[in-house]
Amino acid sequence: MSKKDKNTAILLLHCPDQRGIVAAVTEFIDSNGGNILNLDEHVDRDAGHFFMRVEWALEGFSIPEEKISEYFRTIVAHKFNLSFEVKMKKAVPRVALFVSKYAHCFFDILSRYESKEWKIDIPLIISNHEKFDYIGKRYDIPYYHFPINKTNKAKQEEEEYLLLKKYNVDFIVLARYMQVLSQDFCRRFENKIINIHHSSLPAFAGANPYRAAYERGVKLVGATAHYVTPDLDAGPIIYQDVISISHLDSVSDMKRKGKDIEKIVLANAVWAHINHRIITCKNRTVVFS
Amino acid sequence: MSKKDKNTAILLLHCPDQRGIVAAVTEFIDSNGGNILNLDEHVDRDAGHFFMRVEWALEGFSIPEEKISEYFRTIVAHKFNLSFEVKMKKAVPRVALFVSKYAHCFFDILSRYESKEWKIDIPLIISNHEKFDYIGKRYDIPYYHFPINKTNKAKQEEEEYLLLKKYNVDFIVLARYMQVLSQDFCRRFENKIINIHHSSLPAFAGANPYRAAYERGVKLVGATAHYVTPDLDAGPIIYQDVISISHLDSVSDMKRKGKDIEKIVLANAVWAHINHRIITCKNRTVVFS
């Protein structure tokens, strides 16, 4: 069995900046027989806040996997008023895909799933359109069609919520899902819904960003992957990128070129999420690389 | 004498899209003995508008330089309702630099001027601060200090205007000039004032864009060079670029990294302007490459 096949624990934590945290955390791991494989810490001096990600080998670590959280809380976390999460590298995340009529992000994620570039499970697909039902069948993934209108939205979202619970979903990816989620729904999945917006936020939030970009005459178009919050297109940004455009690009050229940047930006954000590299604090993210 | 030393004429034109313009323009040049060196045309189908830039060798061209505009208007332009300009490659543009207290764009432009990377004249520098007076002396460029406050703004701008006329200035570069120009002043120099804004517009217009970028938690910061119009930070965009940032970058890191992108973006825009590559129409630019 190679090193890569062995399990590791990943600890994500943040708290107000103070002395001695790094020493306390590394002491906790080291004194219990854990070998640190990666350690990243960051102090946001403008905000006076401390962030850390540390990964260690579980082989020879004396605390059982399921007890690590409890022990860490007791021995370290309470001293520093830490917020933290412990993740196991080997746990396979369960992702629900939400999709409408655009194929590019949806197909790209399925390609990464099918080729095992990403180790994820996709227990279900949810859509407000029937269009991609055949894709669900192709991959043997249950495809649920929830048409949404003003009248039925709350009810449909409640059913979606129950399904997501039933399927034990870890997080949701909106693969160009063209429906605004209700504030209640967003609150139920805080930092667990990743959306791709087809502009470099905060520019061109809302509908038709490429048309707006054309009208303003910008020379770059971009995409933004962010966690969804009750405020539309205003959640914590995970990843962004842009491409150069020129006067030669019509709105439809921007849309076409934008597809590529959208799918790559979304994929980078999902990759960071499934590798437990993101800490969110005050509507901003720390994304450890 | 190499080809590069010979003079050429550059014709920039635009009009509502219609048949036969390219043929008429090329026929005008060809039939009068001009050899076309570069021809770029563009039809904006969304707007139904036609743009063209054509450059030809003046050696052997039968119409005298100073008559080209008149002949072109008579023979071609009136038929197509064309807006056009004729420029001579050998004419050296006269640029006024406006500067406040930031050095990076200002020094970068002076470096390109001193090293002859750019063939421009800088007949004067205008500033609302005395700080860089010594730089004016170093380069033997008259440096005019116009302190601006709410009371004297109109009067000071009038004096600046008279100076710019006296020095026969072709265009103005605001090298991080930290004063909003009055609407009247902007109107007097339509498409003749290039500003660098330290964000990727339309995101973070106005003051303190790096602070705002930090607050929003974006993963890119950028810069935008644009022609100044009476609407603040809303003029036609000439060039934009961004760089990736991360949680590691404090506001002061963003400012430091931003300096490099600002000076390069501004330089690209000025280069396009002095090479007569820009046509402005309806608050958008066509920048021929």
Place this chain on the structure above:
Amino acid sequence: MSKKDKNTAILLLHCPDQRGIVAAVTEFIDSNGGNILNLDEHVDRDAGHFFMRVEWALEGFSIPEEKISEYFRTIVAHKFNLSFEVKMKKAVPRVALFVSKYAHCFFDILSRYESKEWKIDIPLIISNHEKFDYIGKRYDIPYYHFPINKTNKAKQEEEEYLLLKKYNVDFIVLARYMQVLSQDFCRRFENKIINIHHSSLPAFAGANPYRAAYERGVKLVGATAHYVTPDLDAGPIIYQDVISISHLDSVSDMKRKGKDIEKIVLANAVWAHINHRIITCKNRTVVFS
């Protein structure tokens, strides 16, 4: 029927630089009732060579589609010693995909095909492995398995050649096909085979470029799409891009990140090819944008 649905003709031409070509070509189109939609020309002054791409509406054009080549040769081309091609926008290109065991480029192309982002036909898939036979079945595209070894290579390539002829293939895309094609095969499909190499050529030609990039300690990795010639990894480059990497990236990280840049670079090259935007001359390309 919208403008986009109407057919257009695209003329690609190149020749030693000389006077009057643009005028002659535009006159040919204009005088026969064609409305020029796009015109790009370029003079490579270092090489003394002229390149042009022009597209015009066929509605009202007096020369029948199938006669345009003949008429243009007779009336214009022979005067200027032009090399040229005439393409119809509505013709749907027939593409053969060659694939081995890597999924990312292959799946990406199929996604663009399935979603109709690209209007192409894929009449067959050829592979030296059986792995993706099920993908052929999924898309109802004949999948031909040609295992290659030193002994059978010439024979297998001959059969591939016959198949490609039988299926009337316009061009070939090597979607990370891990077999060097023979020089004879390459010559039979000059400028008709697009390969993606997983480095920014000419750096790291040949096998294992990511390993070599790691060893050299570079801070960028890239991908190159090029036409295949008898010289390995030395054909005319169509498109290249890079991404930043750091010491944090292991060889397997580079491979993973490289997949995204490879598939996007390949897609950009194929897009340029199917839109008749590429002229190849002396192992270099002109790619009109």
Place this chain on the structure above:
Amino acid sequence: MSKKDKNTAILLLHCPDQRGIVAAVTEFIDSNGGNILNLDEHVDRDAGHFFMRVEWALEGFSIPEEKISEYFRTIVAHKFNLSFEVKMKKAVPRVALFVSKYAHCFFDILSRYESKEWKIDIPLIISNHEKFDYIGKRYDIPYYHFPINKTNKAKQEEEEYLLLKKYNVDFIVLARYMQVLSQDFCRRFENKIINIHHSSLPAFAGANPYRAAYERGVKLVGATAHYVTPDLDAGPIIYQDVISISHLDSVSDMKRKGKDIEKIVLANAVWAHINHRIITCKNRTVVFS
């Protein structure tokens, strides 16, 4: 006095990967009253090597500045077979500039120096040409002219070496210095000479990279900042970047565009060096961000 004005210590270390290093280093700092401000560590698993950079506040640290190295060696380093350096943030690096006839990198560095964007001293300039003697006078920096030919090279370099010692130079920047340094000279300043090469190495090493890039028909040109070693253009790479080019770019366009990328890449490398962010090992760099 703000936090930024207070002094900090920076420890750079590397060694074969082994357990407990992070804990030992943080314990050393913490138990002696140091408050860790930044900690970055990296394990290169392909090479089995460990790298670390840690910065801590000196206020309240019980070991005197000039003793930190000795104490760290005694208490920690010998246990782990560590290579390490201790740097003080407040120490102002002394940089010798080597220049020939190109202005862009040279002027850019001087601009950063003059504007105090960089806190460095430039005690001398060395050139093989007289061209920029006036610049030395302008900045009141001694300018030494050492014409180099085959006969005098060893002698001239020896005199340069003595000058560099006399001026107590910390490192050297070759700002497009167009002379190959002898192997002896390179060895005397290991990891202390930063060069900018005008290509994305390993592509186009040696002379005339832009001409070679044109001949090969690449679609990107780049620049590489690296430490100089006895092997030409083969030293450890610190920073690289590229820009897109097209068929429109002649060799002279590439040179012009290349200037901007060269000066920015060089500046990024010098910034990393003067902020003690670089560890070199086996011809590769770790550049902490």
